[in-house]
Amino acid sequence: MNNEYKRRFGLPILFHAFIESMLKLNPRQLMRNPVLFVLEMAALLVLLMTVFPSYFGTGQQVGLNAIVCMILLFTILFANFAEALAEGRGKAHADSLIKARKELTAKQILADGSYRNLAATQLVKGDIVLVESGGLIPGDGMIIEGIAAIDESSITGESAVIVKQANTDLSSVTGGTTVVSDWIKVKMTADPGNSFLDRMISLIEGTKRQKAPNEIALSTLLVVFTLIFLIVVVTIYPLAAYVGIQLDVSTLIILFVCLIPTTIGGLLSAIGISGIDRVTRFNILAMSGKAVEMAGDINTVILDKTGTVTFGHRMASEFVVVSGAPIEELVEVAVITSLFDATIEGNSVLELAKQQPVFSGLRTYQGEVVPFTAEERMSGLNFNGTFFRKGAVNAISSYVTQRGGDIPTDLLEKSDAISRLGGTPLAVSRDHKIVGLIHLKDTIKPGMRERLEALRAMGIKTVMCTGDNPLTAATIAREAGIDAFFAESKPEDKLRIVREEQALGKLVAMTGDGTNDAPALAQADVGMAMNSGTNAAKEAANMVDLDSDPTKIIEVISIGKQLLITRGVVTTFSIANDFSKYFAIIPAMFSGSLPQFQTLNIMGLQSPTSAMLSALIFNAVIIPLLIPLALKGVNYKPIGANQLLFRNLMIYGVGGVIFPFIGIKAIDLLLNII
Template sequence: MQKQSPNLLDKTVLRAAAWLAFKKLTPKAAATNPVMFVVLIGTVITAFFTVQRLFAGQPFGFELATTLLLLFTVWFANFAESVAEARGRGQADSLRSAKRALKARRIKNGNEQNVDADLLRKGDRVRVVQGEYVPADGEIVKGVATINESAVTGESAAVLREAGGDHCGVIGGTKVLTGEFEFEVTADPGHSFLDRMIGLVEGAQRQKTPNEMALTVLLAALTMVFILVVVTLPPMAHFMGVSLDYTMLIALLVCLIPTTIGGLLPAIGIAGMNRALAANVVAKSGKAVEVAGDVDTLLLDKTGTITFGDRQATRFMSAGNAPAVELVNAAVLTSYEDPTPEGKSVLELAEREGYRVPERPVSADYIPFSAETRLSGITLADGTTFVKGASDAITTWADARDIRIPDDLKTLVKEVAQSGGTPLVVATDAQILGVIALTDVIKPGVAERFARLRALGVRTVMVTGDNPVTAGVIAAEAGVDDFVAEAKPEDKLNLIRAEQAKGRLVAMVGDGTNDAPALAQADVGLAMNSGTQAAREAGNMVDLDSDPAKLLAVVEVGKQLLITRGALTTFSLANDVAKYFAIIPAVFAGALPAIAALDFMGLHSPVSAVLAALIFNALIIPALIPLALRGVKLRPMTAEKLLRNNMLVYGLGGVALPFVAIKVIDVLLSLVL
């Protein structure tokens, strides 16, 4: 489920943004934006000239008009940023409602104490029962429960959280619907997940990204160049007999500097983070969203990302001369303590096919699954061991015990793998009994999204613990560019490092503690909200829906941010070029015949030309606010084609529009001047 951002034309948003824009009209706030800071200084100076001429009894219409237009230019620039922030604060208000005065059952020295949630500290152990709210962020260490996380994610469907797995994380402010559990607090007050989310979406903790800072430096340099150009104009004008007062010079300067992109740049960055949050993804910084747009390689787990991840046992296949009933009995015994959906599906398949399954052992030692052994099982009280796992893992296990490998085992494994399923081999400490076929389903539309990413220059790599044959079938059907089969947790880390060594930016998704090193190493690490605290801390993004496929949407949000910034920068710089050739000839045409030849627009007068340019300058910023906040539509195309389209649409459009608009405004002004 996606959060809906407040509508751009929502009256509450606009009122809040308008007031916030006025509050930003301070030197301290304006100083963070060099271009707008120059405009603000110009506003103050022209206001001084206006008052001076008023008290001197001299005409002050041009000075007053210039002051108001400069003021509107700065205010509209602040308004663009304020609208983006106000929309984010609307989302923050819904998150803040999840924070309330909560009580907690803190366990200390074996006793329960009822305390305020604000008194909980990292490391405290807390018990929560059905109907209560989770008082703080933490990880379940005992018990299982279904939890309503709609206050955070917006999704009304309950989620299952339990101890001992990758889905053990809980968030303060969510409600326990059924069950009870004990959890360990992982965040002190003021540093919880909700606290960080609220700070981020309100923009209070937004830092400029490297590209944004580089562009700010470029805009500041261009502004300095135009300041130098304008400073040299008075002696030139005096030499040519043209009268240029200081108000005219300031107006010329503001017309020439890149005010459009300077005013919209902060709004573009904030809007990018808001779009990520609208997709229920919390970016820990604007840099994470931006880097997602530059990603070259996407590492994707097969299960849950490319496929639904709910693999189900669909068939028992005996190997050698093993009786089917023995295979089923062994499969059931190894699945009684298996908490995974696959393990539960084995029991369901046995019952569905009418087998008389053995009773659950009263006294037995369970062999848990691990990424290293890639098998699980059970040892009964009489010493008999039953195991199930990946074919190569069971083969290695059998070889170590001198258990014969049935001749048809490879054929059975290959048959399941070639059909796109996952084979689980079942064995005892006496013989290999056969194969359980697990099948998964590829998510609809995944192949189309991979094709879309490929067109944007992103390479996709599927990482799975399946054997190479199964992995190859799934990879071909899903349309990924490459795959890594029989992967262990450290293989992800090694693959990320190998890709980065080639100069590529890598994104990956994970939810377990064993994913934390790779999430930290990746340039974009998307952690699942339901995952462990280690994974959430290691990643620079958190998906509130815990949907691994969300990484695809994250990359698209980042691409859209970069494309929007590039398009509006191209448009703004093209505007400056057009305004330079529209205004300078109009100002100097009367005194310098050589320049008069360039005055092809035939503007009414130098004053009307400058005022027309200022009016255009002030109006173009609010006109582009919707585009800056919504973003340029993302279309799958190469970087070269994208650059060509930007130059044609926003470059040529940015050059042509000022000539037309300034001429129209000049004609209207000539009627009143």
């Protein structure tokens, strides 16, 4: 059991949740949850019947009333415990963050290269610090040098370390996380008071959870159900008396408690609170649970191309031979010209070469390195009297012509074909001969097409906005599987697109990082800003991704849908339970006066009293049994709405009918043994 698990589920947090659940018995607090408030009033009534039986007529079963009162009390405590546990996990998280903030120190790198130790709270945006193996990262920042394995469990709860390095998508780091191996130099991106630790502590301690529209609607529905069942139960009493059946008040209370939606009423808050916790594990700061739940209803996602759908760097994707030159020669020359090219482009050429069947391996070449210059527009290596070059097509063509070489007849045709696809052709030459082309393009991130297909399976439309020309935009959109794209987009175009989608009645999610994205982020129903972005973007959004990975909007949407589905399946399970409870309580209520009702006792319960107590106990214990499901959420897969509905109805609807039969019968047998 790791330390993070103990912090969130260990004895201290469980004990604290138990104390909080006792304090939540205060009627003023329970009034926020009408179902539990009515349940507490029912428990109070049964308590009065137990203490003052003479005031409620003759024939009161004091012992039975006392047991019913205790069961009702535990039902409320279990429901309060679920909410207290969800809240306690957040508070435990805040406590660990406060501790981390107090302990953070920094090894600042000064302008002359020397170091000085100081408290992390003294660091300002732009300062550079060195963090070595075993050290805590003193604040939010970007890695500018080095590579290291980082443990982010104190923030996300995930124990697996993440390898991060400079000049990659994984260069953003969070204050309070630990460097497990190696070292990194980090440039601070936040001033004191604006770091993730400060914002998360403020979010947990200083704000109240807002209820999302769906939660408000469901709460209203639960109140309506409660009122309906209250009217039904109150009506049963005079009707039964009219036909000569005398029902105890405690029996009617048992019927009422078992019929009202106590399960979902007790778990509703816990499900909502857990949404923020799950988003935090992805290193995303959600400003409210409302924003998380809103993500579950998103219809359209607007994505930027550069850095979101693609890497944002042109990388080698294909070797194109010209004039029948052998592919082996093209790959060899491309490798030689890229060995001393430390750019992303150069590294991508080497990686592409390794994937070729004709690749013979890397060798050491000792020669004169020719660096790239804006004037020459090419680079290469002079080795053993041979001149290897790589660069722009016209630059290489001029170079070869000057050395007495000929231009391949198909060079222009093939380079134009690459350009029409939105790519960049690089010519490769050996001495006076052009041996082929390297096709450079802004490469789609691995797995992006699959992730976008997952969004489509959820019924979500994807829209890409880019400043590129229409040809390049169309190529990227086709390869990535984007539903629609807008080329040559300006900031005002993004805002217009958001508003147009909303005018169609759709909920829109958007990612962004610049000041020019702020209006659209503020307009979007779910706006996720990058931690590396401007303050204007982060203030306009209702979520901030601390790793600056725009594709995480997909995880946020999945969590939002998981939250909605979890609430739906618990509601389905709770309502389905009522069907089974009918067969326990109704025969018990009327079998004494109307023996024919005994035919409904299909569970074969031992006695009317045992039947009612078994149903009531089951109604209480099902709440703590469902707490792990409420906090973790239902396993969500991006499938069609009809398939999802059918699956959940079969599992939680049918299961909600069958499981109480088993549970109530088991409790009945246990009660009779006792």
